[in-house]
Amino acid sequence: MWVVPLKLCLARAMPRVGMRHSNNSFVPPHCPNPNCKYHLQLDAGWRFKCIGTFGRQVAPHRIQRFLCLHCRRSFSTQTFSTTYWLKRPDILPQLLTKTTGCMANRQIARDLKVAPSTIDRQLSRLGRHCLLYHAATMQSAEPARRVAIDGFVSFEHSQYWPFHHHLAIEPESDFIVYFTDSEVRRSGTMTPAQKRKRERLEAALGRPDPKAVYGDVKHLLEVVAGSQPHLTVLSDDHRAYPQAIKGLLCEVTHLVTSSKERRDADNPLFPVNLADMLLRHSSANHKRETIAWSKRRQASAERLAVFLVWRNYMKSRREKRPRGPTPAEARGTVDHRVTVEELLGRRWFVSRTSLPARWVDYYWRAISTRALPRQRRHELSYAA
Numbered sequence: 556m557w558v559v560p561l562k563l564c565l566a567r568a569m570p571r572v573g574m575r576h577s578n579n580s581f582v583p584p585h586c587p588n589p590n591c592k593y594h595l596q597l598d599a600g601w602r603f604k605c606i607g608t609f610g611r612q613v614a615p616h617r618i619q620r621f622l623c624l625h626c627r628r629s630f631s632t633q634t635f636s637t638t639y640w641l642k643r644p645d646i647l648p649q650l651l652t653k654t655t656g657c658m659a660n661r662q663i664a665r666d667l668k669v670a671p672s673t674i675d676r677q678l679s680r681l682g683r684h685c686l687l688y689h690a691a692t693m694q695s696a697e698p699a700r701r702v703a704i705d706g707f708v709s710f711e712h713s714q715y716w717p718f719h720h721h722l723a724i725e726p727e728s729d730f731i732v733y734f735t736d737s738e739v740r741r742s743g744t745m746t747p748a749q750k751r752k753r754e755r756l757e758a759a760l761g762r763p764d765p766k767a768v769y770g771d772v773k774h775l776l777e778v779v780a781g782s783q784p785h786l787t788v789l790s791d792d793h794r795a796y797p798q799a800i801k802g803l804l805c806e807v808t809h810l811v812t813s814s815k816e817r818r819d820a821d822n823p824l825f826p827v828n829l830a831d832m833l834l835r836h837s838s839a840n841h842k843r844e845t846i847a848w849s850k851r852r853q854a855s856a857e858r859l860a861v862f863l864v865w866r867n868y869m870k871s872r873r874e875k876r877p878r879g880p881t882p883a884e885a886r887g888t889v890d891h892r893v894t895v896e897e898l899l900g901r902r903w904f905v906s907r908t909s910l911p912a913r914w915v916d917y918y919w920r921a922i923s924t925r926a927l928p929r930q931r932r933h934e935l936s937y938a939a
């Protein structure tokens with residue numbers, strides 16, 4: 556759930572006695588060390604000092620260093636920047652539009668003349684940043700009282716490993732509130748040879764949990780409901796949904812629309828159908844018959860986080876009204892369209908932001924892909 560706000564908006568500069576500024580007016584808002592008492596505590600008692608500068612190849616060329624006088628951790632202005640430790644800080648701002656403009660990772664790498672692994676790493680960082688940005692925004696936002704939910708079908712590694720991204724959308728604004736995912740078993744029409752291959756793979760690597768959809772949709776709705784006493788849920792007739800809803804603590808009005816109903820603008824599930832279409836249209840990894848499918852569900856979640864922020868805060872709600880409000884503006888969560896510069900204007904610290912449980916897994920890259928023996932997790936202690 557969108558739990559206890561950490562008053563992130565209070566992360567402001569405090570006047571400090573004896574502080575020197577070398578070349579700009581940057582004042583560190585807090586100590587970056589999660590183990591220091593001045594990491595979360597924002598009061599005038601925090602003392603730090605400037606300890607010189609260092610030079611680097613890209614602008615700004617001189618970076619101010621600081622020392623926390625409480626925990627003795629040294630840091631710099633870069634520690635509070637989204638481009639912390641990046642040799643190519645120019646890539647991150649370009650990734651957002653390229654990713655949501657349906658370019659695959661290798662196409663972006665060719666376009667920017669960098670190694671594909673650079674794009675993989677920076678896209679993963681952008682995804683983590685977007686998870687934190689949305690979670691931090693939701694801590695002070697109005698909760699959604701009505702949501703339409705749906706399972707967006709894709710696959711990881713090969714078509715033998717399909718999965719669903721469960722999306723919760725507020726119908727009145729088209730705002731994507733939260734998402735989770737579930738592994739599912741390959742189904743549908745298969746040739747005898749495909750069935751045999753599925754058996755072989757499942758015998759070697761295990762079968763997806765048949766209750767995964769139930770558990771992940773329940774978690775999705777728990778986070779959306781938060782502490783509200785009542786929630787209205789619009790969905791299709793998937794058999795796991797009533798069960799998941801029954802497990803919730805709040806009172807739920809469940810409005811079911813058959814998945815066989817015509818999917819036009821009059822369909823009550825139009826907001827999720829629209830989000831599904833837009834997601835497929837905007838993401839290279841979800842296109843039909845693509846060769847850029849997700850190799851890991853983890854990376855698909857990171858791309859989806861980028862899509863969520865772009866869709867909610869940066870893109871107009873209606874395609875035919877490009878200057879119209881974004882979903883976040885339509886629901887009153889923000890009062891303006893967020894720009895790339897604003898989105899990347901500050902680094903969000905995971906230790907200062909409450910993430911829902913599944914997003915904690917996404918942040919630390921803890922989602923495993925069965926078919927891969929080795930999976931890279933996010934274990935760097937200083938990096939974003």
Ligand SMILES: [Zn+2]
Pocket residue numbers: 586587588591592593594623624625626627628
């Ligand atoms: Zn400190």
